Amino acid sequence: MGTDFHSVDAARAALLEGVTSLESESCALDAAGGRVLAEDVHAAYDMPPFDNSAMDGYALHSRDQGKTLAVSQRIPAGTNPPPLAPGTCARIFTGAPIPGGADSVIMQEHVQIDENGHIGFPDTVASGNNVRVQGGEVAVGNVLLSAGTRLTPATLGVLASQGIAQPRVRRRPRVALLTSGDEVILPGTPIQPGQIYNSNRYQLAGLIEEFGGEIVRITHLPDSFEATCQALQEAAATADVLVTAGGVSVGEEDHVRHAIESMGTLTMWRLAMKPGKPLTIGRIGHASVVGLAGNPVSGFVGSYLFLRPLLGRLLGCPTLEALPARTAKAAFSTRTAGRRHYMRVTLTAEGDAHLTGSQDSSMLTSCALAEAFAVIEPDSVIAPGDPIHCLTLPGA
Numbered sequence: 001m002g003t004d005f006h007s008v009d010a011a012r013a014a015l016l017e018g019v020t021s022l023e024s025e026s027c028a029l030d031a032a033g034g035r036v037l038a039e040d041v042h043a044a045y046d047m048p049p050f051d052n053s054a055m056d057g058y059a060l061h062s063r064d065q066g067k068t069l070a071v072s073q074r075i076p077a078g079t080n081p082p083p084l085a086p087g088t089c090a091r092i093f094t095g096a097p098i099p100g101g102a103d104s105v106i107m108q109e110h111v112q113i114d115e116n117g118h119i120g121f122p123d124t125v126a127s128g129n130n131v132r133v134q135g136g137e138v139a140v141g142n143v144l145l146s147a148g149t150r151l152t153p154a155t156l157g158v159l160a161s162q163g164i165a166q167p168r169v170r171r172r173p174r175v176a177l178l179t180s181g182d183e184v185i186l187p188g189t190p191i192q193p194g195q196i197y198n199s200n201r202y203q204l205a206g207l208i209e210e211f212g213g214e215i216v217r218i219t220h221l222p223d224s225f226e227a228t229c230q231a232l233q234e235a236a237a238t239a240d241v242l243v244t245a246g247g248v249s250v251g252e253e254d255h256v257r258h259a260i261e262s263m264g265t266l267t268m269w270r271l272a273m274k275p276g277k278p279l280t281i282g283r284i285g286h287a288s289v290v291g292l293a294g295n296p297v298s299g300f301v302g303s304y305l306f307l308r309p310l311l312g313r314l315l316g317c318p319t320l321e322a323l324p325a326r327t328a329k330a331a332f333s334t335r336t337a338g339r340r341h342y343m344r345v346t347l348t349a350e351g352d353a354h355l356t357g358s359q360d361s362s363m364l365t366s367c368a369l370a371e372a373f374a375v376i377e378p379d380s381v382i383a384p385g386d387p388i389h390c391l392t393l394p395g396a
């Protein structure tokens with residue numbers, strides 16, 4: 001491949017150069033799923049906040065094991081009990097505080113209740129039985145969650161358990177999506193000969209959301225240089241990131257790349273990758289531009305390789321910056337020329353990588369099933385059974 005083709009790694013480095021994380025803001029916990037923490041969260045309370053019972057049963061001091069004891073108090077969850085009278089036990093429920101003077105809880109299934117309502121305990125009671133100890137999970141001041149964590153249902157639960165209602169998160173990157181092409185129409189419209197439905201709009205919008213972006217505008221560009229320039233300029237005025245699809249190849253109907261160059265800076269064009277060779281990196285004003293090739297598979301692959309790391313950098317989220325890598329075994333044969341090929345594969349439990357179907361860059365069904373990209377370096381010959389490097393697609 002000629003020297004005018006850039007490597008994926010060089011292009012990604014150029015895209016990320018000088019890009020830093022966006023400002024932080026508060027966000028209600030209800031709306032914070034998928035947002036990225038802007039700062040470390042320290043525990044404000046011990047977890048559990050007090051010694052409490054792990055079971056419904058009876059609390060006692062372990063020195064009274066094997067004895068039959070009167071019940072001197074009843075302790076539901078949510079109460080603050082007085083100390084246990086020596087030589088007695090307490091009826092207690094899961095989550096209720098352990099009273100002073102008790103050090104263990106026996107499940108109600110493991111005691112004998114006599115005709116006087118006294119409780120017979122086994123002689124195997126050890127100090128700490130069924131007691132969830134204050135601070136046993138987390139102590140005050142510990143780092144609970146680190147800056148850069150993308151909030152999941154479980155991490156939202158951890159924040160809630162500390163009484164945090166408004167975590168500080170990074171502002172979501174504002175993304176403008178611009179698809180292109182006179183032949184491209186929206187689903188829901190009757191199709192005419194030569195037309196094609198706009199699949200990029202829907203798959204790219206979904207990926208932008210999945211990668212943590214906020215879509216602030218969606219525009220479809222006609223095959224017109226002037227209209228493309230105007231739309232790019234308008235989008236750059238409000239967005240942090242412009243994602244374009246199509247119009248970056250070499251035909252005279254391809255206006256997007258020329259418009260990026262004319263309205264801003266074209267940083268890199270033409271990469272040694274398949275699919276997505278004409279991918280274009282640039283800037284217009286303060287906005288970064290990811291110019292995806294129009295073929296829908298090129299858009300899918302380019303989004304994972306370029307848009308995801310860019311949004312990850314803006315969000316200060318390292319897990320978005322790189323896809324998880326693993327080695328698998330090819331269940332196919334292929335040969336590459338001058339470009340690194342990102343083949344769409346499924347992965348079996350045994351680690352075999354199967355192609356998802358035709359690998360033509362116009363055939364989006366190959367992405368619908370994909371669990372990973374098999375990364376085949378330029379000038380390689382791969383036979384079934386060969387070890388291959390894979391990037392797995394989170395959520396697949």
Ligand SMILES: Nc1nc2c(c(=O)[nH]1)N[C@H]1C(S)=C(S)[C@@H](COP(=O)(O)OP(=O)(O)OC[C@H]3O[C@@H](n4cnc5c(N)ncnc54)[C@H](O)[C@@H]3O)O[C@H]1N2
Pocket residue numbers: 179180181183184196197198199200201245246247248249250251254275276277278292293294295296298361362
């Ligand atoms: N002479 C050459 N021709 C082409 C080259 C080349 O090097 N020399 N490269 C080919 C490669 S590789 C790709 S990839 C495409 C990319 O071209 P563009 O980025 O300019 O994309 P378009 O021409 O606008 O569209 C390509 C293809 O994708 C369809 N498309 C576009 N947008 C959508 C959409 N929103 N939804 C569904 N399908 C879409 C479009 O109809 C075309 O079929 O260029 C090759 N040509």
Ligand code: MOO
Pocket residue numbers: 273274275276277278293295297298361362
């Ligand atoms: O580089 Mo293009 O995306 O293969 O068809």
